[in-house]
Amino acid sequence: MIAALLRFELAAARRTRTVTLFAAGFALASFVVALVGLSAGGAMAVQGFARTSVSLLQLVVWVVPMMALLTGAVAGAECHELEFVVGLPFGRRQLLAAIWAAWTLALGAALVVGLGAAGVVIALLAGAADGVRYLALVCVAWLLLAATLALGLAIGVTARTRARAVGVAIATWFVLVIGVDLAAIGALAILPPRDAGWGLSLLLLADPVDGARVLGLGLFRADAIAGPTGAALQRVLGGWGAWALVGGLVAWTVVPLAVAGRWFARRDL
C-alpha cells in the first residue's frame, strides 16, 4: 500500500511543470557556470572539476534550497485539500513521507540532469580528474534537497494556506542562505576567536545550507582553492567533521518530517 502511495505521489510530481522547468533551468545554469568557470581558470587547468565545482556549489546552495522550500511548502499546504486521499486507509504520516520521497526523487532526478550536463562539459574540456569527488558533490546537493524539502513540507503543513506557506518559505530561504551568514559575520566581529570558532561550528549544524556549502567545499582540495581559509576548513572537516555535517543534514531531513507528520496527524483537515 505504501508503494502504491509512493507511485501515486511520484506520478503527480512528475507531471507538474516544476520538475521539467527545474531540470531545464538547472541544466542551463550549470552549463553556463561550468563554461564560465573553465574559461576563468583555463580550460586546460588540471583542477577543472575542482574549480568549476566550487562555482557550481554556489549555484546549488542558492537554487536548490529555494526550489525545495517552495515546492515543499506548496505540497505541504495542499495536503489540507486532499480530503479524498486522506480518507483512504493509510496514516497521514505515511502520506507526508510519500510526498517527500516523491518530490525528492523527482527534483533529485532534475538535479542529476543539471549537474550531469555540467559534469559532461567539464570532463570533455578539462578531463575527468576529480570526477568521483564531483559525484560526491551531487550527493551533497541531494542531501541539501532532501533536507530543505522536508523543511518546506513542515512549513506548508503548519501554514495551511498556500500563500502563507510560500511567504514563510521565502523568508526561511533568506534566513538560511543570507541571514545565518550575516549572523556569523556579526559573531566573528563580537566574540573572541576561541568562542567564535565553537559558535561557527555549531552554526554549520544549525543551518543546512551552510552545512552543505562547507561539506561541498571540503570535497575539492579546499586548501588549494581557498588558501588558508580552506586549510582551516580541511582541519575542521578532518576526522568526524564531515560526518557531523552529513549527520546534521540528515537530522534536518528527519526532524522537520517528524514534526510535520506529528502536526498533520493530529490536526483537523
Next chain:
Amino acid sequence: MIEIRGLWKRFGDLLALEPLNLTIHAGEVVALVGPNGAGKSTALRILAGILTPSGGRATIAGRDAVTEAVAARREVGYLPQKLGVPTTTVVGDLLELVAATRGIPFAQAAAALAVAGFGDRMGAVVAELSGGQRQRLLLACATLGDVRALLLDEPSISLDVDGAEEVRESIRAAVRRGSAVLFASHYLHDVALLADRIVVMVNGRAIATGTPAALAAAAGIPWREGNEAVDPPIERVYRVLVKRGQEHALRGPLHLVQGDAA
C-alpha cells in the same frame, strides 16, 4: 455497522456538532438533512477520520474511528463534498491507489470504473473532467470493493438528471451488497427515494430522527408512500421540522421523534 455515541465537535467558540447518537445497520441508508451549517458534513468528516471529535465515540464495523482510524477507514468508502484530490491527478493513477488500498486487482477496479463510464478515460487528468464527471469518478472509487460503510457528502451535487440516477443506483447496489450508507444531501428528492431513516439537523443538533413516515407524522403532514414525484411531502416535512428546530434553538433540547435514533 456504524455506531455513533455522543459524538460532538467544537471549532473554537462554535459548537458545530452537539452530541449525536445514531446507529446505522448493514444494508440501511440514513440521510442527514438540514440547512447549511447544520453539522451534517462535520459528522461525516469525523467518521471518515478527517476531523477529530471533541468528544464521544464512533465505530465502523467495530473499529474505533479515532483510535483505530486506519483500520476503520479500510471498511469505509468516503466521498467528500469538495474534490479532495489534486486536479493534476490522472484517473488511472487514482484508481490504482484506491484499488491498492482496497486490496483488489487493478483490472477488476478498472472494470468497475468502465461501468461508470471511464473505460476510455484512464489517461485523462481530473482537471479535464466536468464537475459531474469528477463526482461520478470519486463515487465510483469510493464504492470500489466491498466496503462495509459508505459516507457520502452531497453525492448528487453537480450532477444532471441521469447522473443523479446513476448515483442513486450506485448507492442501491452498495446497499444490496450489505453496506451501511450515511449520506448528507440538500436534494430532498434523493433523500425520499433512498433513505430508510432521516436525521434532521439544525445548528449542529439532530432535532429529529426517524423514518420518513415518522417524521411526517411528527410534522403533522400526511405521508403517502411512493408518491414522491407528484407531491413531494418530504419538502414540507423538512421545512416544518427545520423551522421548529430553529425556533427552539435557544430554548433547550428539542427532539421531535424519540426512540428510533439507535
